[in-house]
Amino acid sequence: MVFKRLLGSLGVGGPTVDTVLSPGPALPGGTLSGEVRLGGGDADVDIEHVALELVAGVEAEHAEGESEGTVVFDRFTVGGGFRLGGGEERTVPFEITLPWETPVTELYGQELGIVLGLRTELSVAGARDKGDLDRLHVAPRPAQEAILEAFGQLGFGFRSADLERGRIGGTGQQLPFYQELELTPSPAYAHAVNEIELTFLAAPAAMEVVLEADKRGGPLSSGDDALARFTVPHEGAAHQDWNTVVDGWVRQLVEHRESYGPDAAYGHERPAPGIGTGVAAGVALGTAGLAVGVAGGLVAAEFADEFTDAGEAEGEEGQEGQEG
Template sequence: MSLFRKSLASLGIGSARVDTLVHQDVLIPGGNLQVEIQIHGGKVSQQIDNIDLYLCCHYREEVESSRGDNQHRKETITQVCKLAEWSLPYAFEIQANEERQFSATLELPFNTPITIGDAKVWLETHLDIPMAVDPKDKDRLTVRPDPLMDGVFTALELAGLRIRQVECEAAKNFALPFVQEFEFVPVSGPYHGRWRELEIVAYRDEQALQLWFEVDRRQNGFSGMLSSLLGRGELKRYLELPTGMHPQQAGEMVLEFLDQHT
């Protein structure tokens, strides 16, 4: 075996490569993600110590920056959050041009962002190869609301509200460093003319769907304010829906809550 080929493989040239196939077109938070991992041998044999998978997303955070003039400014940067990680204990040697396949079922965290608007979620697959650049694969995922959240969205849409923007924003006092904000605008129905926009933050665990609301009646708007209010504990419009509730009932309860508290 050529020492030169080994050296190239350690730099990632002619090394093994990995492709991950996701079997579902649409995923639901809290549900399963079924994948098939295909490993293709390179030009030399290589030892694989592990197969590591990372579920990732983007979120936005405001940070202070200095430009050398002693004045601090705030700027918005994009951060990456690892929502979950898995290590598959497969240690083996893959020969040159050999192909291997492994299957895995992974559980998506409840608070995996829904991929509408600017929200992006992806799965990274890494091969742990000693003394070499780790080959990796990146696959974009489509995540849709679970039935309870879908019931809330359906009720809001029937009441004349439309989603205008969805963003993952940095927030404190949560298990994750961010929350996902849904911004709605009334285009018809009972809230048209009363509100400028409605912001909702949702946080889910095994027992309940937690919702925070902020209503804006002003003309200048407050986009992105909800996550900062959560961090300061100033938000009072809070509703908790048990996970066993019927989706239609959840939507009706949200509308009733908004009518009573706005």
């Protein structure tokens, strides 16, 4: 979906901007390509720059309560330094590389409810305007998909996905937020844990997999959280016996061992713990993979409002948009 907006802050009759992404989902650490289509207004203008921002919707908990907001987690200048004539049409192609920790928004073509977008900024003679906002679709990398597939084959279920503001201690996390996939336990572990939270922190050579278990309490003890981190190289992911690997991870996590060999357990550092923006699905992970069951149409309809409301809260000028 493309949102085409008149650049109101540049005056009536100013240029328009329309960003079109190449078909298909991108991958964390992969290439995102497309083009920015500019339309000249009533007069010639000098385009200082055309920039793209990666934006995520996050929620956070504070002592005073909960708050919502947006985080710009990367920015790219893809053009500029030219004059756009009145009524002229010009295309600015782009190809950018997404951060490796970019959240996954869909699995097997089904939406997770994560709010992630690409926002276009146009600067004309010192005036800047957020002219275009596009929903960003990101699929898992092969190793991520294989691990999720293994959880499904082991009988775990999908509960929800969210983005949490904060950092996970002891990891190489780069972004100011992280994604958690909340899983219901398989029958084999239902007696021991209420849920397992899974986070992928990908990097060029390998990926950190962070697991946190909400352990059930007993008659004489209360429940607690257990955490563990494992490192997975991207190369060779297709040749792993992931069912065995993932089951071993969960056994170590549930037993809460003091040591995990070279991959020691790490705790979460959460100066502003997030409650996330995911939509609860409450369906099972099947042997064919993750069946999310999220109402994707509802998410799409609310997408623009999520960013508009957050932008207004940050003091940005709201603008009326028309579909292109």
